[in-house]
Amino acid sequence: MRVFRDKIILVAVLLFSLGFVLTLFSSGNASESSLKSYSENVSKKIQDDFNSKTAELNRQLNEIKDKINAASETNVKPFFTILNSFGLKNIRLSVRDSSGKILAWNKNFSLLQSEKNKPNNIFRGKPFIEDRELYTLLSLKSSFVFKGKKYSIKISDVLEKKFSLHNKYANDVSFKKNLEKKYNVKLLIAYKKTNRIPNFINSFKLKTINGADFIPVIYILNVSNSSPPVYLFSMFFFLFGGIIFIFRFSGAATEYLPEKIAALLTALFILIFRILIFYIFNDFTNLKGAFTNPANFSSSFAWGLCSTPVSLFMTTLAGLAIAVILLRIISSDETKIFLSKTSKKILPVFAIIILILFLLLLRGFGASMRSMLFDSNIKLFNPRLAIFNEITLFHIFTILLVALTFIISLYALQLLLFTIADFFFSTKKRANAVILTLALFAIALFFHFLERAPQTQIYVKFLLIFFLGHIIFWDYFNKQNLLRSSFIILVAASLFSTAVLQRQNKDLENALFKLISDKLANPNIFYFDELARTAANEITDKLERERLPISDAEVYSLWSGSFLPREAYSSFISIKKDSNKTAAFYYNWRKENTPPDITSKKDKAEISIPVIINEKRILIKTGISWSDENIFSPSEPEFFITKKLAINSYLPAKNFLLFIFKDGKPIYNSHNISISNKLSQSMLERAKVKKRRIFDVRINGRNYICYPVIKNRDGHEIVSLYTKEALAPLTFVFENLKIFFAQFIFSLILIFLLFAYKRRDYKLRFTFRSALFILLLLTSIVPMILLAGYFRDLSDSKNLNSTSYKLRKRALQVEKYLSNHLAENDVAKIITDAKRDLKIEFSIFSDGRLLGSTHQRFFDCGIISSFLNPEIVDFIGRSGLTEKLIKENIEKYDFNSFYKSASFGNKRIIISVNDAFNPILLPMSERELDIVLITIYSFAFILIILIGLFLINRITSPLQQLVEGTRRIAHGELDYKLDIKTFGELQDLINGFNLMSRKLKASQEKLISAEREAAWREMAKQVAHEIKNPLTPMKLSVQQLMAAYKDDSPKFPKYFEKVTSSLLSQIELLSNIASEFSAFGKMPKINLEKINLVELLNELKPVFSDSEFSIEINSGINPVFINSDKEYLGRVIVNFIRNAKESGARNVLFTISEKENSVALEIKNDGAEIPEEIKDKIFERSFTTKPDGMGIGLYLSKRFLEQSGGSVELLRSDKAETIFELQFN
């Protein structure tokens, strides 16, 4: 529990708990009074929003009026220019003369035929609501005088759009939905009087700025109970606290607990934290968005812990962290010790369990990749998707992490297996290593054939086992090269996952293709009957509540709001009124005879319901068609094809081909593709053999996949072949590359994050190699980008020219046709005939309005404005030119339109031909070019990085070795020689270096020899001098003794005793001198061993610590192993402590830090400063500042550390502190 006294852990626990407590306040039912108060607040805000919308309209209107007043022209031409100079989204502008005739309009303006007679002079000067057939508008009207004439101007903003295109081109607009999203409420906005008043919390009438009452009444029906800010805060505190806790705990716990227990506890906390997020926050599903949407990914795996993309991501992160922790435990020395102590009888059982786990994980890897595709709607392999969106990128990132988790887990298990094998065989030998790897693969292969449906390809298993074997035996995954080995593992995870994904994707594609083909072959006809009936009933209900539709546009709006566009390929609604007037809308419906019912399927469901509404007799008809022709060759233009159909949501049905054979003879070919009889018969035969299985077929040089459906009808055999083009192999490569590229970038980001986390272990240096690499990237990528831009522009320009040419040609054909049929008065008939004869879709405008069109119903329904594009009016009016190609759009669908001025009898007309209704086949569309460019450039980018790294390594490797050589030479290794074969100046440099080292060695030897001689001389002198000193008194004493003896002196015995005593004393002195010289000449023998530095310091600490002198040890890691002589190092450290104490220090702090290849021990004391002038001398022999010192302690310490491969230096010494740093390599 001591770990919980850590301040950071305590703060993290507090934050975590605060987050949890806040969740209790973030939900729950709000009281009635608070709902009322919130809704009143919302009412005010909505009124403010409305006021600012109105004020903005007013501002724009005045700005336009000012511009018109400032115009110099005398006619109405500037009106078009000015109205269209405002690029206002959804804003409609029109100018009328005093008679009400529309003189000018902007691009967004439209007016249906049925709306033309509506009153036009209401609410002048004040905002008003226009409830149109397809739109609800907020409008402002004003008048102005221009060159003496009075005009009126109207500006309108779309509040609600009453229809949708039901595809990606839709630009749905809703003031109501925006408000609901903004204020988290449910609203009902009554733009007109309504009898259907629901129960509501609050209602209010919108008011204008100038106080005039408005029709729109806003009812606030419901207010969301959740309190987003509190929820967000609680989530933030919970997550932040939890993450900080885990990170801190994993580091701090090792100080109080055995390392492995701390690691296991960390893994347990990670797991608990992940589960708590699920139970407390429901994996943030309250935050609506792509990342929490199960539609993007949801798996039932792990009891709901992978139910959304974010859930999966969090579970994967937790799994990855646990896998890394387990790997660290498995790869530790303790595990080896534990296994060595385990009985050899138990080890094989243990190995079998690990092996089973390994095989299951191998299968799990494939299964998880399958789930990534099958449980997701994100199409990873989608040639149409040039650039990934954010959710796809997130999914790809998660896939990388999942693969990484599996590979690390597999690596840990394989390592454990091989460690166990180590006790039975010697795996150190390469041959044994290969045999073990092969044996493991053989077992995996056997298991593969036992599997019911193998999820991972056998070649992937083979490569994976060999890859893991390789990194185990060659010890790639080690601490010293963590960044490099992590990158290798990440790239491997990316490659293996992409390989598995590709195969799973093919399975999914085929399964979906079969599913769709079956759906087409066997439509649920009763279901369609029911749908048609339900649609008719719902329309009846709606009409009874609201007014009767009077136009096709209103019926189109009804159709768009029903489920028909979501369910049926072809459908219609028609409403026949008393007066025999029929308002109707047909979608992809061929009124002409459909092909014969050859596939034994009923292909139409039509329902008629006669009703009486407002005493009027009405006949409501709805219809659904499922005919093959409608499905495979839709008559609707691209922008109008609903993508939300059962078939189109997977693949546009028009991309399917259908061949039908009756009794062996081809009777239907959906796209009239010409195929030979031989191929036709071959396809038929294979269909009969394959029955309901997909087979490949090659048609006109392209690869297709084919799914046969065989039926028997009235004794006739009907074979339907549903066919779709297969992805080209090259496309597969491109698609794989795209995923790999994204994962490659993610891998680089992860490596950067790892580097940031472990930054203390690495020295960040801007090396010559990195400079070269950056230079290479810049010089290769910048031209690549410029080149891509150039290609893009070139292709766009060529496409535009080609489109312009083809559209112009069609316009000329139409012009010629019209001039040849001038005699006919019926314009509508001429247009219909022209379409039939020329097969061209076109429109004709006269006096700025539509005269007629081959696709008249799009104008009648209000999808396209019947007013001529004002840009054309302005252009022809100003320039006098007769033709122009411009870009236009229907909602978000962009297309090219060619306008040509022509004569039609006495009328000036403008012919319009566009590529929305006349598809033009281009060699390469913008999208296709984007795909090609992006894929090629991503491939090039990866190649540049890989080849660049290889070349730069080749260039800089000799330089790095030179640096290393220089370092070694500097450390006295003059024998060091570079053995590199390179070229040019680099080879000269290497040769020069080797010559230099040889010469240095020779001169050093000479120097040593000279030094040795000098030293011997000095030594001899010193020895002679030292010996001479006692010899003189010895000689004198002996002479005295001899004189006494000769003289037969009575004092001889006394002299004898004195002289012998003196002689003995002098001989002792000589012996001491000899011992001292001998000791100085000798070097201690160093015994290097693996010692724990922290343990050594802890042993020494109590020796010196007392109440007046303290020693502290600061180490984030324990144990810290170094190679040294424990006894000698102890003496060195003691010497430093003693020196510190003698210099008056009261505190000594030892700080240990691990670096990339070394351990540093910093010794800091607060003793006296070492004077600047002696800092360089303190490590010299015989240098001392102590009166009784010999000047040998620091000298010997330095000598010992250097001999054991380390170093010592004085980092700093000032009045505050003195710091020494000892390095151990």
Place this chain on the structure above:
Amino acid sequence: MKKTLIIFFAVFSLARLSLAQPSPKQVIKEIEFAFNHNVKLLSDDFYFKTYLSISNYQEGYFSPSQSSQIIASFLSSLPKYDFEITNFSSQNNLAYLSAKIKFHKNSSENNKRVFITLKYIDNFWQITQVTFN
């Protein structure tokens, strides 16, 4: 309550397994029960890719896990409701049912229509499409 649900569902499942060619009515009952209690009970009854079409919510092909999650999530946004089958029909290996989801909102009764199509595949009736209007 949870225990009762599990027993009820287990009985249904056993009943299905015990019949060689079960009637789609068995599945229909399961669907009705699941929609009224916990739609996630249906996760085994969805085809490997079920087409979901939920107005203003989701459209497309979804896996069984996704389908049950999406429908459960959509239904949880509704007030307390009753799921009532209004029509059912089957022929050969195809079946469909239409149903009404009735709920009270703001003191007025509201309805949502549900269409479910089924197909007899691999000896089981599997849900191939769910449409909410």
